[in-house]
Amino acid sequence: MKDKISLVVPCYNEEAALPLFYQEADRVTRDMSGIDFEFVFVDDGSRDGTLSILRELAERDKRVRFVSFSRNFGKEAGMLAGLEAATGDFVALMDADLQDPPALLPALYKAVTEEGYDCAATRRVTRQGEPPIRSFFARCFYKLINRISDADIVDGARDYRLMRRTVVDAILSMREYNRFSKGIFGWVGFKTKWIPFVNVERVAGETKWSFWKLFLYSLEGIVAFSTAPLAIASILGFLLCVIAFVFIVLVVIKTLAFGDPVGGWPSMMCIILFLGGIQLFCMGILGQYLAKTYLETKHRPVYLVRETEEGVK
Ligand code: UDP
Ligand code: MG
16 A cells, blocks of 8 residues: 655745645655655635635646645634544645745655654754844743743644544544644653754745734744743742732831821832732733633634535635
8 A cells, every 4th residue: 555645734825835835845745656645735715816826726737636625713723623524644834935845754754654753853053144133032932931841842833744544533633712822832842853954934925923923923833832931920029029028027127117108199109000010910801711712612613614625615
């Protein structure tokens, strides 16, 4: 029996990059003889010509399948839909912009078939071509999240990876609504080989990630994979109690020794504002977890499909 590899490719407004991606992926996969391939493109509610390109590809090449969403649900939803639709013994996740070079596929495949790994993942070794401030925050984020969560999240890891069916099924068994793949991959464990490669710029089109979006995404990751921030309220509360107690003792002693001079209005204002700030901050953290719990309990579908290669649903 031939092995079958499914390539899962989430695409959002990728009309410029898709033809180039297909060309390159087609070349690489034809070179890997003895293996069946399947392309699972996920059109994440694109507003450009992505869907019509996919229809055309599916028409032309029987290996091409696609899932098209009813609207933009985000890359996480796209990856989930692709993994669910994939039928291969191995599944590779990759971006449509050729930042995840298909040329690495033979090396990834070799790692899982010959070297005894369950999963071969890629990480970029440099953050070249990225604004320094973004690299700085990215590094801080990885340090922080690895300290406060038990999912092993590797700095510089891309979503580009090839997994055995067992690993795919493990990932699919995590039914959470708020999906943070970097955390999910780390959480399921399994033997992973890390293959470093030098970062490449996207071939065409534009990145969908602004600094602000990345920042919010990192907060999602923290809320999804750690409950440490919830402890902040208790720690701050305890520290403030200790400080307050010391102050009370000082005030009592001062009053007994020097009488009761009225004053201290400015300091009072500072303290009230400071405490108010801390209280709101902690309530905000609590709110974040509550909001996520609220969304989880609604059990909404992660994505809705409008069309596949078999036609409109
Ligand atoms: N993507 C998606 N849905 C989105 C945003 C992005 O499916 O809402 C896809 C996009 O088409 C690409 C991959 O996710 O294939 C990575 O996106 P991008 O290149 O913009 O991210 P970057 O490489 O800059 O991190
Ligand atoms: Mg990219």
